[in-house]
Amino acid sequence: MAEEAEEKPRITVIAYSRDDFLSRKVSSMKEVLEIEGYDVVWANVDTVEAVPEIMEALNIHDRPMKVLRRASTHARVFVFPDYLFLILHQVYEIDGGLKRERIGLLLKDNLVVTVQEIQGDVFDPIRESIREGEGLFRERGADYLLFALLEAIVENYVPIIERISSKMESLEAQILSKGEKGVLHRIHGLRREILFMRRTIFPLLEAFRKLELEGERFFTEETQSYMGELHDHVLEVLEILEGQRELANSLVELYYSTISMKTNDIIRILTVVSTIFIPLTFITGLYGMNFRYMPELYWRYGYPASLLAMLAIAMGMLAYFRKKGWI
Structure with missing residues (x-):
């Protein structure tokens, strides 16, 4: 019997009113429904395997639960009577x-149910506020709790996006200072993260719009004023992501521009060296023909004079190139 109990999904219940608070772990949704005497009951389920039990206990439609269990689903809102x-x-x-x-969130009367794939979430500040009686939680109903949970999910996107921005700033500095080959790979990695976040967040616009328009009757007038802020917050986050996407693209262009400049510098230096050696090669080639009647061949100072002449030509060309700003 003990092993069977351990296999059941763990459900954490927080129930509260203005002056009362309850927190406990239960093994079934039936136990959750037996909790009475509180204004709001919040049940957090740590696994989607509990979906059939939730459907049976709350007598809800199977369509949203089927969508929740699909790994490829995106943000959705289902409004029932x-x-x-x-x-x-x-x-x-x-x-x-x-x-x-x-994560699935259900609002029915004074009950809020959150269903997660695995244990762990971003709701700990909300739990602490309810426990300590901070904020408006004890004074408001289940609709305000649902709003707070949605806001916590959206708020959690912000620090992740900020860390992406910090990484891009670091990569920009590396590009300008070193232009390492590995930088381009990291830029493409950040671009994938930005697209990942955008694909996750963008469906929220339609979801929150539908929630605001069709789910109006589930929220008090006070909570309705907050719901519009959720839509605006998502828009702000998407604008930040769009700016990051443009920055990532500009970093790629900056990387290639930096590489191109460095390549041009190398080619310029090699061209200067090659140009200097053209007259020197001509001189050495000319005297390497070894014709018999070349007067300088038997001159005592011919060899050092040739070296000095080549040195003078090389130094003169270097001075000319420097004056022109080519090196």
Whole structure:
């Protein structure tokens, strides 16, 4: 019996009113529904394997739950006569990359249910505020809690985007100072992360718009004023991402421009060296023909004079190139 209990999905319940608070772990949704006497009940489920049990206990439609269990789903909002169901994505940085996790949020009467793929989320500040009685949570209903959960998910995108910006600034400095080959690979990696974040966040615009228009009856007038801020916040995040995408593209152009400039510098130096050696090669070739009647061949100072002449030509050409600003 103990092994069967351990296999059941872990459900964490937080129930609260203005002056009361309850936090406990239960093993089934039936236990959640038995909790009474609180204004708001929040059940957090750590696995999507509990979906069938949630459907049966709450008597909800199977369509949103099927969508939640699909790995390729994007942000969605389902509005039914007596409840709301939303599907969003939490994003985490893992092993230098980004990972996306589906999360379902259900609002029905005074009950909020969050269903996650794995244990761990971005809601700890909300739990702490409810526990300590901070903010408006104890004074508002379940609709305000749903808004706060949505806002926490969107807010979590911001530090990830800021770290991407910081990485791009660092890469820009490396390009200007060194222009290493590995920099281009890292730029393309950041571009993939930006596209990953954009694909995750962009569907939220339509989802929050639908929530604001069709889910109006599920929110009090006070909470409705906050819902518009969610849509605006997503727009701001997308604008930041668009700026980062343009910056990433400009970094690629800057990288190639830097490489091109360095290549031009190398070619210019090689051209100068080659140009200096043209007259020197001519002189050595001329006297390397070894014709019998070349008067300088039997001159005592012919060899040092030739060397001095070639040195003078080389120095003169170097001075001329420097004056022209070519080196």
